[in-house]
Amino acid sequence: xxxxxxxxxxxxxxxxxHVTLRCSPISGHKSVSWYQQVLGQGPQFIFQYYEKEERxxxxxxxxxxxxxxxxxxxxxxxxALLLGDSALYLCASNVxxxxxxxxxxxxxxxxxx
Amino acid sequence: ELKVEQNPLFLSMQEGKNxxxxxxxxxxxxxxxxxxxxxxxxxxxxxxxxxxGAVKQEGRLMASLDTKARLSxxxxxxxxxxxxxxxxxxxxxxxxxxxxxxxxxxRLTINP
Numbered sequence: 709x710x711x712x713x714x715x716x717x718x719x720x721x722x723x724x725x726h727v728t729l730r731c732s733p734i735s736g737h738k739s740v741s742w743y744q745q746v747l748g749q750g751p752q753f754i755f756q757y758y759e760k761e762e763r764x765x766x767x768x769x770x771x772x773x774x775x776x777x778x779x780x781x782x783x784x785x786x787x788a789l790l791l792g793d794s795a796l797y798l799c800a801s802n803v804x805x806x807x808x809x810x811x812x813x814x815x816x817x818x819x820x821x
Numbered sequence: 822e823l824k825v826e827q828n829p830l831f832l833s834m835q836e837g838k839n840x841x842x843x844x845x846x847x848x849x850x851x852x853x854x855x856x857x858x859x860x861x862x863x864x865x866x867x868x869x870x871x872x873x874g875a876v877k878q879e880g881r882l883m884a885s886l887d888t889k890a891r892l893s894x895x896x897x898x899x900x901x902x903x904x905x906x907x908x909x910x911x912x913x914x915x916x917x918x919x920x921x922x923x924x925x926x927x928r929l930t931i932n933p
Contacts, residue, residue, distance in 0.1 A: 739919070741919065741920075741921075743921075749925060749926070750825075750909050750911075750923030750924055750925055750926050751864070751909075751911075751921070751923050752923070753920045753921060753922070756919060756920065764919075764920050766920070798863060798864065802919060806919060808852075808869055808871065809854070809866060809869050810866075810919060810921065811866070812856075812863045812864040812865075812866075813863060814862070814863045815862075815863050817861075
């Protein structure tokens with residue numbers, strides 16, 4: 709079975725631009741979470757979605773938004789990119805929001821110049 | 822606000838030795854996770870600890886959870902080079918959403 713997939717793998721953007729990152733959960737998983745991992749730090753929770761509804765939001769500015777589609781895939785959007793947004797963005801899927809384990813995808817490495 | 826602290830943050834050890842990584846957290850939770858991350862890679866799940874006193878072992882790694890002390894440990898027995906990686910603990914505060922709060926990570930280097 710395929711695991712969590714994310715695209716693109718790497719991305720380079722300029723300050724002020726917009727970016728969209730994509731995630732497809734494991735088949736049968738209905739919950740998707742997004743995390744940001746800055747180099748040298750632990751991941752930080754951004755959003756969790758379940759059945760297309762936002763279930764949780766971390767301490768991130770409104771420039772960050774996300775949505776989940778009927779097929780449970782998800783997009784993370786970041787507007788007005790800052791240098792500090794450079795990070796590895798990880799998507800995790802779970803059967804339900806309160807399931808015992810999240811399964812992480814390979815991540816998207818975003819570099820903002 | 823939940824804080825998760827790991828120590829040590831950096832650990833260099835020789836093959837064959839034993840060592841323990843500690844994970845302290847600041848608020849009540851009965852779900853704790855350990856992950857491994859290799860450079861430039863994603864997170865690999867190692868252990869899911871769901872109750873006080875839970876102990877799980879896989880190969881040379883053993884994890885335990887003491888919810889009363891708000892402490893989890895990851896013990897490495899007879900370390901081998903392949904275990905070199907960064908190890909994260911994460912606590913689930915579970916406020917209607919599965920929000921994991923991660924520690925800073927412990928970068929483990931095992932020297933031959």
